[in-house]
Amino acid sequence: MKTMKVxxxxxxxxxxxxxxxxxWASAAHNxxxxxxxxxxxxxxxxxxxxxxxxxxxxxxxxxxTINFVSLGFGGQLTLSFxxxxxxxxxxxxxxxxxxxxxxxxxxxxxxxxxxxxxxxYYLVGNLSNLTEGVPMxxxxxxxxxGIGAWDFVKFVDTSSFIGLPYADGFDIDGVGADPIPAxxxxxxxxxxxx
Numbered sequence: 001m002k003t004m005k006v007x008x009x010x011x012x013x014x015x016x017x018x019x020x021x022x023x024w025a026s027a028a029h030n031x032x033x034x035x036x037x038x039x040x041x042x043x044x045x046x047x048x049x050x051x052x053x054x055x056x057x058x059x060x061x062x063x064x065t066i067n068f069v070s071l072g073f074g075g076q077l078t079l080s081f082x083x084x085x086x087x088x089x090x091x092x093x094x095x096x097x098x099x100x101x102x103x104x105x106x107x108x109x110x111x112x113x114x115x116x117x118x119x120x121y122y123l124v125g126n127l128s129n130l131t132e133g134v135p136m137x138x139x140x141x142x143x144x145x146g147i148g149a150w151d152f153v154k155f156v157d158t159s160s161f162i163g164l165p166y167a168d169g170f171d172i173d174g175v176g177a178d179p180i181p182a183x184x185x186x187x188x189x190x191x192x193x194x
Contacts, residue, residue, distance in 0.1 A: 022090060024054050025079035025153070025175040029116035034072025034157055038165035046070040046168060052079060056092035056174025068094040068173040071106065071157040075169060078116045084149040085177035086142070088135040091155075092173040095129045104129040104159045106170040108136055111152035119152050126158065129170065149180055 028049035033042055045066045057067040071077060089110070095102055106127045113119030122141045142148055157169040 021179070022176040023081045023083065023085060023179045025177075026053055026082040027080045028052060028069075029078040029080065029152070030076070030154075031069070031078075032076045034070075034075025034169055036165065037073060037161050037163075037167040040165075042070050042072045042075075042168055046171070049077065052077065052172040052175065054174060055176070058092060058173065068171040070168040071155060071170045071172070073159055073161070073167075073169045074157055076154060076156040077172060078111070078152050078154040079175055080116065080152050081177055081179075084151055084180050085153075086148055086150065086180055087138055087178040089124070089138065089153055090135050090176035091127060091132065092175070093127070093129045093132040094171040094173045102129070102162060102164070102167070104157075104170045106155045106157050106159075109154040109156070110138060110141060110150040111154060112147055112150055113152070116152050116154075121152070121154055122147075127155075127170070150177075153177065 031047075031049050033047060036042060047069060048066075049069050051067050052069045057065070069077065089108060091108070093104065095104060108124045108127050109121040110124055111119035111121040122145055124136055124138060124141050127136065138150070153175060155170065155172060159167075159169040161167070
């Protein structure tokens with residue numbers, strides 16, 4: 001009987017842990033295309049917002065793999081996850097293994113509201129293609145606003161021109177976030193002492 005309790009407790013802990021798994025962006029909103037450095041429109045294959053959804057491919061094979069969306073200089077994109085999120089944003093940028101001398105930046109905002117257009121957004125910080133994948137903590141903005149659950153994440157390109165006509169600013173390959181724990185997850189963990 002004790003074995004059954006231990007197995008049951010482990011199963012519940014496993015379920016509680018699964019509730020904490022990272023979530024990935026599932027919808028794109030308000031894509032405002034910026035331009036290439038020479039003022040021309042972005043190439044069509046770099047404007048597919050579906051490429052920013054789901055887990056990142058993390059494949060920077062040039063020129064074969066276009067698995068990202070480019071913001072373009074001054075462009076922006078808002079994403080949502082199908083549920084609220086908290087604590088950290090995990091983001092992945094693509095620069096085709098040519099980061100040296102090819103610097104791309106974006107401001108990261110989180111928003112709360114009924115829809116992406118009317119949501120209220122708060123600046124979290126600035127991102128660089130040199131530090132992709134490093135979690136961006138939401139602790140400061142959560143502390144300053146008292147808001148602990150977010151609906152949207154918005155990227156706004158802030159890249160400077162680098163002297164390459166085809167440069168297109170910040171690119172997004174994938175964006176993850178920490179989900180809000182399911183209400184029963186803490187209670188399930190408490191049953192581990194059976």
